[in-house]
Amino acid sequence: MMVLEANGLSISFGGVRAIDDVSIAIASGQVFSIIGPNGSGKTTLFNLVSGIYLPNDGNIRLAGETVTGLAPEQLARRGLSRTFQNLQIFSRMTVLENVMVGRHRHERTGIMADLLHWPSVPRQNRATRDAARAALARAGLAGEDDRPAGSLAYGALKRLEIARALASEPKLLLLDEPAAGCNPVETQDIDRIIRAIVKDGITVVLVEHDMRLVMNISDRIHVLASGRTLTEGTPDQVRSDPAVIQAYLGVHGSQEAVRAFD
Amino acid sequence: MSLRALLDNRLMPAIAIAAIVIILPLFFPSAYYYRIGALVFIFALAVVGLNLLMGFAGQVSLGHAGFMGIGAYSVAIGPVAFGAPSWLCLFAGAILSGTVAFAVGRPILRLKGHYLAVATLGFGLLVAIVLTNEAGWTGGPDGMSVPKLALFEWRVRGSDAWYWIAGTTFVVGFVLALNLMDSPTGRALHAIHDSEIAARVLGIDVARKKLTVFVISATYASVAGSYLALFNGHITPDSAGFLRSIELVAMVVLGGMGSIVGSLVGAAVLVVLPQVLTTFHEYEQALLGLIVMGFMIFLRQGIVPSIAAVFARWRK
Numbered sequence: 001m002m003v004l005e006a007n008g009l010s011i012s013f014g015g016v017r018a019i020d021d022v023s024i025a026i027a028s029g030q031v032f033s034i035i036g037p038n039g040s041g042k043t044t045l046f047n048l049v050s051g052i053y054l055p056n057d058g059n060i061r062l063a064g065e066t067v068t069g070l071a072p073e074q075l076a077r078r079g080l081s082r083t084f085q086n087l088q089i090f091s092r093m094t095v096l097e098n099v100m101v102g103r104h105r106h107e108r109t110g111i112m113a114d115l116l117h118w119p120s121v122p123r124q125n126r127a128t129r130d131a132a133r134a135a136l137a138r139a140g141l142a143g144e145d146d147r148p149a150g151s152l153a154y155g156a157l158k159r160l161e162i163a164r165a166l167a168s169e170p171k172l173l174l175l176d177e178p179a180a181g182c183n184p185v186e187t188q189d190i191d192r193i194i195r196a197i198v199k200d201g202i203t204v205v206l207v208e209h210d211m212r213l214v215m216n217i218s219d220r221i222h223v224l225a226s227g228r229t230l231t232e233g234t235p236d237q238v239r240s241d242p243a244v245i246q247a248y249l250g251v252h253g254s255q256e257a258v259r260a261f262d
Numbered sequence: 263m264s265l266r267a268l269l270d271n272r273l274m275p276a277i278a279i280a281a282i283v284i285i286l287p288l289f290f291p292s293a294y295y296y297r298i299g300a301l302v303f304i305f306a307l308a309v310v311g312l313n314l315l316m317g318f319a320g321q322v323s324l325g326h327a328g329f330m331g332i333g334a335y336s337v338a339i340g341p342v343a344f345g346a347p348s349w350l351c352l353f354a355g356a357i358l359s360g361t362v363a364f365a366v367g368r369p370i371l372r373l374k375g376h377y378l379a380v381a382t383l384g385f386g387l388l389v390a391i392v393l394t395n396e397a398g399w400t401g402g403p404d405g406m407s408v409p410k411l412a413l414f415e416w417r418v419r420g421s422d423a424w425y426w427i428a429g430t431t432f433v434v435g436f437v438l439a440l441n442l443m444d445s446p447t448g449r450a451l452h453a454i455h456d457s458e459i460a461a462r463v464l465g466i467d468v469a470r471k472k473l474t475v476f477v478i479s480a481t482y483a484s485v486a487g488s489y490l491a492l493f494n495g496h497i498t499p500d501s502a503g504f505l506r507s508i509e510l511v512a513m514v515v516l517g518g519m520g521s522i523v524g525s526l527v528g529a530a531v532l533v534v535l536p537q538v539l540t541t542f543h544e545y546e547q548a549l550l551g552l553i554v555m556g557f558m559i560f561l562r563q564g565i566v567p568s569i570a571a572v573f574a575r576w577r578k
Contacts, residue, residue: 082463088457091456092520093452097452101464102464104466111478115442115445
């Protein structure tokens with residue numbers, strides 16, 4: 001079954017076609033990676049799929065349901081969650097509170113109950129706290145509960161975003177460069193975390209520059225260049241595709257491409 | 263309950279504030295002090311509401327005195343024009359303010375930062391202009407007198423009575439604010455302050471949450487406005503004016519954005535200081551400005567959060 005299908009997606013910014021007629025289909029339980037040189041439209045594609053941008057053309061289906069034009073919060077309630085390349089942490093809240101916010105779509109209270117601290121509120125707060133702690137443990141952040149989120153190291157913040165997204169119990173999780181800025185050890189952690197997430201039945205879409213990680217973990221890879229689809233296939237097919245090598249050589253991504261082949 | 267459990271209680275700040283409300287009058291040498299105390303609690307009530315909006319959800323309002331004005335004129339016009347009891351008019355005013363906030367908030371809360379500030383400023387000006395021009399109802403720029411509050415057989419008069427009413431209401435408003443912060447809605451509001459986009463991606467309906475807190479804060483302001491009118495016995499459109507709005511914002515920032523205790527401190531400083539400084543006659547305003555600037559320079563996160571940070575460092 002296809003968790004996510006996008007057909008003929010296009011969006012322009014000021015005359016520039018950032019995404020031009022891109023179609024993807026992601027099967028349940030996969031790690032599906034989107035790669036391409038800088039500026040090829042990977043994050044733009046994420047923003048389209050997660051409802052942050054409205055496509056000029058094309059349609060999106062989530063678990064068979066047409067969701068084109070729905071707002072991010074509506075998609076979240078249908079089981080789509082994501083992280084951000086440039087971190088979007090609730091830096092004034094503690095680590096645990098950040099992840100508790102991830103439980104929002106599972107919480108049921110009214111404003112009157114909240115104001116009057118109805119017995120349902122503390123009961124639910126406890127359940128939320130427990131679920132948030134479990135999500136933190138899955139992302140390897142157990143024991144950091146009460147630290148201000150802003151005080152965590154960069155690699156830990158990346159994992160905090162993953163924990164927060166996991167707390168929302170998504171069917172589909174979009175990870176935007178989870179290993180960017182991470183050292184090899186932290187990248188290993190990310191690799192392990194993603195594998196565990198997939199094992200739990202969550203489909204993962206990955207945008208990542210670290211080719212070693214991408215090649216190791218992906219079931220399928222979709223390659224973008226200048227907003228268009230270059231090719232799609234298994235890691236083996238993609239790594240031996242001359243068009244992919246050409247797209248990477250001579251541009252910023254060359255280094256990663258070379259590393260991917262050693 | 264052990265002392266430890268009491269200190270860790272979620273409502274500890276409210277218990278402490280309630281104790282202060284009760285104990286403070288023991289040190290009051292004259293009725294004048296009751297009057298100042300009542301004013302502090304009335305303003306603090308409005309400031310707690312505004313702090314939920316500004317300090318907590320991160321949405322500025324430069325027109326909150328407009329809601330105080332709606333509350334104030336409700337208890338002034340209602341009893342005279344319709345013969346309704348004041349307490350009923352107070353509730354009606356609160357509902358009216360909430361409804362107006364709902365209607366105004368829907369379009370303007372889409373705006374961010376300075377744009378929202380100017381839009382709310384416009385709203386405040388609008389209320390003040392309507393109150394000035396509808397002289398047939400409001401008495402125009404000279405204002406109108408407000409009938410005394412009567413609760414059943416008890417006609418509320420005197421500063422001490424108002425001290426207890428305002429103090430009790432403030433504690434209730436304080437507890438409601440604490441409750442809200444420790445709830446799913448509170449966490450969602452706090453999240454919106456730091457990253458709207460992350461909040462939305464986690465399923466939070468940001469527009470609706472902003473509207474909710476705007477309505478709540480307007481209701482707080484309205485009740486405070488009604489109290490102020492009933493307490494003073496006379497109101498003018500200035501009570502809904504721009505300067506009053508700025509004063510409320512200054513109280514929030516001075517006490518500490520997002521600090522509910524800070525709301526009381528901010529209100530207390532800006533109500534009490536002008537009284538203390540009257541001995542300096544013509545320099546009163548200049549000194550007030552200087553002191554407020556000093557507070558912000560040396561306690562830049564606001565009085566309560568800055569002092570709390572010092573204590574946290576000291577305990578380590």
